[in-house]
Amino acid sequence: MRSLLRAVAATICLSTGAVFGQDVTLTSIDGGIELAGSLIAFDGEFYRVSSIYGPLTVSAEGVRCDGPGCPNLEAFVAEARFTGAAVIADRLLPELIETFALDQGFDLSRRIDAEGVTTFTMARADGSVAARFSVAPGTTDDAFLALLNDETDVALTLREPLSLEERAVDAAGGQDLSQRARVIALDALVAVTARSNPLSQIAPESLAALFAGEITNWADLGGPDAPIELHFPAASSGLAQAFESRVLPDGGTLAAGITRHDDPRDLSDAVSRDPLALGVATLSAVGNARALALAGPCGFAIEATPQTVKSEDYPLTAPLFVYTPNRRLPRLVREFLGFFETGMAERVIRRTGFVSQAIIRTPINAQGVRLANAIQAAGEETDLADLQRLAALMTGTARLSPTIRFSDGSSSFDTPSLSAISRLALAIEDGEFDGRTLVFVGFSDAAGSAAANLNLSRNRADSVRRAVMAAALAADLGAVSFRTAGFGEALPIACDTDDWGAAINRRVEIWLE
């Protein structure tokens, strides 16, 4: 018995208690060990059995199954329930499933039921069913609740879990929820107005003041004397919560009288009809409205575009997440989740209006605004020689989208930065930059002396270079050259005078020669 228990791959704790199925007896191939219990699930590779030792997962390869509950190993169908944010469930997932099925050579059929749940059935060429995915559109709140209650296999969310949710799921599942997250695509929160509204940009502080109820009249934004009609995502939407936690001042609550919308596209359409309206939608759902650039007090404005979202130069990025429960999913479901990182999936992501995480290159001639900004910001501490050095290095290079950012005064990496480093390392391992030079270019905000900032930016650039080289374990590091450079505060892309802008400016960019 002991050795069988040691062979168990993982123990499962079900928050809702075991669902008792039919009796099975698992016997090791040599006949020496026996485990009886009722079958909870079979994923094609592993049995999940409720036994006197609690729920156990046992590899089907090493055991024989006897009893009325034993599944037919050949007829196994990979089933998965996808639950959560309608933006993902309705717009992105169906197209991803379609492309995955095509790639696998499966025949796909779909059924939509009265609750709006779509069941996708993938059949092999011989007609046998390989997989059945059911997709239930709802909200991010629904997704985390379903994960907590073990009622979903893949939770679709537009934000990371609230600490309460994280604690509850961790306690139930016995494993850190953040370990089971993946970002499938990117989007961004954007302020929108009607196309006829002349406002073209807004400061993050003004946005916060608007939704906190401190600004209520267009006159405060330089417009006519008229009330501002506010539109905002529904309370249960992950977008609403992401905006509240990132934009509203600490503990800030939303003003009364705001019109709420379940679907960000409905929000954009409502705003597009009213020149006095302003709302918060997403880049993928701007539709008939117009997105405002985020502006700082010194005149820099950053528009949400695929480039600025990927590089996080635009500060309000809104990733699309999937979370999986702390148990084994059928192989085909795991393969589907892995498919999200392929070039085929990236095409689907772009086509459906979202931003993929693929590394893109922005050539020097598309960087004119940045250079203009640098010239504008030059002055006491940044002189002509600095700018010439910068321009010389920029000539003939392209900026890669991954950008590493730092919290104030530190040189340690946050989670998105670690993900950017790993993507870059992967691209190096794939030989994407063979024969080329990668230049790690550090920049700082303007707080402190220029000399200290120059030093800090050089140190950050070097620490990113070392982190990338360390992560690219399988790479032929001789095939790629690495260089570092630091420019201190010389090339700001946002206003240093506020915290928002300073955070955007503290960065290491990666340029390709």
Place this chain on the structure above:
Amino acid sequence: MSRFTTSLALLGLAAIAVAGWQARHAPEPPAELRADIPSDPIFAAALPGLPPLPARVTRSNAPEPLRLPPQMGRFGLSCGADVTARAEAPAIIILEINDACAPGRSVLISHAGIELTLETNALGQSVVHLPALSDPARISVGGQVFQLAVPDLADYQRVAVNWRGDAEISLSAFERGAASGMPGHISPSAPGSHRDAVLGEGGFLSLLDGLQVYTFPRDPVEAGGQVRLALSLCGTAEATTITIRDAAAAEHTELELAGPGCRTAAPHLWLQNLFPDLRIAER
């Protein structure tokens, strides 16, 4: 082409009593006739036991049809199916069917993955305005195949939903953020017009039996924005959706729809993501 003429006559004799979508699963005709009957029947009589039909098909360059005694329909018109097809703006195919001896008959039309059934009137006539879904358009009218050029299809974006079953389906288009029930919301109760589309002022909805097609001009007077599409549904159906965003490729999706019952108090299912948003070109 000779097969059409021949088989049309034979089918008339067989008088298969199956209508519409079920025509594909028609009971087999008597064995002695079976050899010459194509899989796609031309006419499926709505009523069993009708007198045998000789048939004549325009565009047929068949040597000689089967020799059958001449027949006259009601009002003294000669028998035989006369089908004409032509295309006109805005990328619409006009099909006219005349068969004086076949009043109240169902005719199966198929085109670019959609199928629908027409019924002839008391005079054996039927006219349909079918939005083209491909250029050149191949259309089968009861098995007789036409091919027409529809060059102006490139001037329009088009989405279609085609279904069979007891479902009640209505397609809605919200042009440039139009609110429900307001101008710019195109639906079966406010379908717009061909004229609007030709002039570049807006889209229109074509309403046929088991088929709804929305058309929007590719280069409208007012640039920019999007058209969002939604489907309201009760009942069950096997459906196909088709989207033509660029003239080169139509996207087909097969769906099984199981909405709330049409005779229950449950609200209709509102599906907003079956079709991609149609983008309106910026200048």
